[in-house]
Amino acid sequence: MTRRELSQLIRNKESFLCIGLDSDWERLPSHLKKEDDPVFTFNKQIIDHTHDLAIAYKPNIAFYESLGPRGWESLAKTLEYLEPLRDELFLIADAKRADIGNTSKQYARTFFDKNAAGLDFDAVTVAPYMGSDSVEPFLEYDNKWVILLGLTSNKGAFDFQMQKVWSEEQDSRDFLYKTVIRESQHWADENKMMYVAGATKSYLLNEIREILPDHFLLIPGIGAQGGSIEEVANHGLNEDGGIIINASRSIIFASGGRDFAASARAKALEMQQIMKNIINRYL
Amino acid sequence: MTRRELSQLIRNKESFLCIGLDSDWERLPSHLKKEDDPVFTFNKQIIDHTHDLAIAYKPNIAFYESLGPRGWESLAKTLEYLEPLRDELFLIADAKRADIGNTSKQYARTFFDKNAAGLDFDAVTVAPYMGSDSVEPFLEYDNKWVILLGLTSNKGAFDFQMQKVWSEEQDSRDFLYKTVIRESQHWADENKMMYVAGATKSYLLNEIREILPDHFLLIPGIGAQGGSIEEVANHGLNEDGGIIINASRSIIFASGGRDFAASARAKALEMQQIMKNIINRYL
Numbered sequence: 128m129t130r131r132e133l134s135q136l137i138r139n140k141e142s143f144l145c146i147g148l149d150s151d152w153e154r155l156p157s158h159l160k161k162e163d164d165p166v167f168t169f170n171k172q173i174i175d176h177t178h179d180l181a182i183a184y185k186p187n188i189a190f191y192e193s194l195g196p197r198g199w200e201s202l203a204k205t206l207e208y209l210e211p212l213r214d215e216l217f218l219i220a221d222a223k224r225a226d227i228g229n230t231s232k233q234y235a236r237t238f239f240d241k242n243a244a245g246l247d248f249d250a251v252t253v254a255p256y257m258g259s260d261s262v263e264p265f266l267e268y269d270n271k272w273v274i275l276l277g278l279t280s281n282k283g284a285f286d287f288q289m290q291k292v293w294s295e296e297q298d299s300r301d302f303l304y305k306t307v308i309r310e311s312q313h314w315a316d317e318n319k320m321m322y323v324a325g326a327t328k329s330y331l332l333n334e335i336r337e338i339l340p341d342h343f344l345l346i347p348g349i350g351a352q353g354g355s356i357e358e359v360a361n362h363g364l365n366e367d368g369g370i371i372i373n374a375s376r377s378i379i380f381a382s383g384g385r386d387f388a389a390s391a392r393a394k395a396l397e398m399q400q401i402m403k404n405i406i407n408r409y410l
Numbered sequence: 411m412t413r414r415e416l417s418q419l420i421r422n423k424e425s426f427l428c429i430g431l432d433s434d435w436e437r438l439p440s441h442l443k444k445e446d447d448p449v450f451t452f453n454k455q456i457i458d459h460t461h462d463l464a465i466a467y468k469p470n471i472a473f474y475e476s477l478g479p480r481g482w483e484s485l486a487k488t489l490e491y492l493e494p495l496r497d498e499l500f501l502i503a504d505a506k507r508a509d510i511g512n513t514s515k516q517y518a519r520t521f522f523d524k525n526a527a528g529l530d531f532d533a534v535t536v537a538p539y540m541g542s543d544s545v546e547p548f549l550e551y552d553n554k555w556v557i558l559l560g561l562t563s564n565k566g567a568f569d570f571q572m573q574k575v576w577s578e579e580q581d582s583r584d585f586l587y588k589t590v591i592r593e594s595q596h597w598a599d600e601n602k603m604m605y606v607a608g609a610t611k612s613y614l615l616n617e618i619r620e621i622l623p624d625h626f627l628l629i630p631g632i633g634a635q636g637g638s639i640e641e642v643a644n645h646g647l648n649e650d651g652g653i654i655i656n657a658s659r660s661i662i663f664a665s666g667g668r669d670f671a672a673s674a675r676a677k678a679l680e681m682q683q684i685m686k687n688i689i690n691r692y693l
Contacts, residue, residue: 258566283541
């Protein structure tokens with residue numbers, strides 16, 4: 128999916144909602160656990176009830192990986208199920224991978240090459256610590272995206288991302304996450320790369336937008352983690368839309384009972400209505 | 411495995427060799443591809459021919475993950491096969507994972523809890539960018555280790571790890587990788603945490619040892635990536651041994667033919683003999 132197509136999707140669906148399919152086994156409604164593949168059944172029902180409200184789904188890979196081979200099967204079946212909806216959905220593997228080039232190449236294959244692990248995501252989240260050659264293999268795929276961790280939404284973001292980095296050239300100090308954002312722009316442009324920008328510090332979105340006027344930002348931390356959609360839109364929106372706001376637990380586990388999918392829809396609709404208002408006002 | 415046990419293992423086996431089971435499908439000997447599980451068959455033969463020479467095995471998860479569910483099955487079978495040798499081998503999942511706490515907990519389960527994904531590693535490599543709460547879930551397991559990325563062996567290490575970080579308190583500038591090493595010592599001590607220290611810049615090992623006199627260091631970059639065992643030992647050894655030197659491709663793909671396992675043994679033996687000399691001289 129291109130940047131233009133993604134932008135069009137936001138206008139068409141009046142939404143910039145991404146639903147995190149963090150389908151934690153422990154939290155699945157108990158009546159589903161008798162099913163043959165409870166995780167896939169859960170995802171299917173969430174998708175059926177929400178796909179018109181969301182522009183993206185984002186399974187966090189940890190919740191599948193921790194189930195062993197059957198977790199990867201549930202994930203592949205979920206992608207397969209989404210196949211007929213590919214034109215209207217952007218699919219993100221939240222994997223936070225990266226390794227030396229030779230190895231990152233395998234991670235890129237995992238998430239982008241259907242012949243490898245049966246998966247064919249549009250984008251994968253990538254960790255920046257190991258630098259350019261750990262990210263490049265992900266950039267070699269046509270029409271696929273890297274979403275690089277810039278500023279994350281957890282408290283540990285303060286440990287290193289908010290450390291001040293000294294630039295000899297510019298005789299200045301800047302936060303590490305800004306150095307990451309600035310430096311990584313040499314690797315690919317706004318048609319191939321997005322950034323994770325944690326919403327729980329939405330006042331920082333202004334500063335990120337200053338550096339990245341044209342990039343899409345993937346913004347976690349709404350809902351369970353406490354961020355507000357209006358505030359994020361206020362600071363993050365650009366003329367393409369330019370933001371993908373993720374909510375996971377607050378939508379998919381809105382109810383833990385038999386009404387889980389309807390409750391997820393209600394919660395997603397509530398968020399989408401807020402987004403619709405914003406989109407109609409500003410885009 | 412405790413630090414003392416690991417140290418004893420080094421003395422007993424006269425080795426600090428870790429063999430990277432980066433069993434890249436593309437590079438497996440062609441005669442194995444007719445087998446039911448080529449990756450497992452390959453690993454089994456490598457293990458049979460090298461386990462007396464190595465103190466550790468380190469599968470890089472990317473090479474399994476990129477094969478989909480069957481890759482995870484090959485990995486679980488490899489761990490199962492190693493089970494009778496657990497007292498004499500330290501098993502490292504080279505996964506470079508980390509996410510917000512809620513999610514890192516799932517990654518920790520994946521690699522440490524046999525009931526989750528059928529895996530029961532001694533250690534897992536973890537990326538530091540997301541900070542303390544992304545690492546803590548891995549530290550909650552008794553008798554398990556976190557191997558945090560300090561300085562990696564790839565060229566991209568220069569992009570961020572070698573950036574100078576400003577410390578207001580100390581009115582000083584230091585490389586990011588040193589800040590990571592210093593700060594993360596508040597999270598756990600040398601009985602629970604090790605660090606990746608890339609050997610291709612072995613002169614930097616001196617500086618890492620100054621900060622971490624007692625920690626074990628996992629040192630990649632020997633062999634295919636160009637580091638030398640003597641130089642690494644020279645700069646990295648402490649009184650416990652304190653180093654685990656990894657070689658992957660240079661051992662397991664020493665030959666691509668039917669003699670692959672014997673060739674792997676020859677290459678591992680060559681490295682172990684160098685280590686034996688060093689251990690007899692200094693430990």
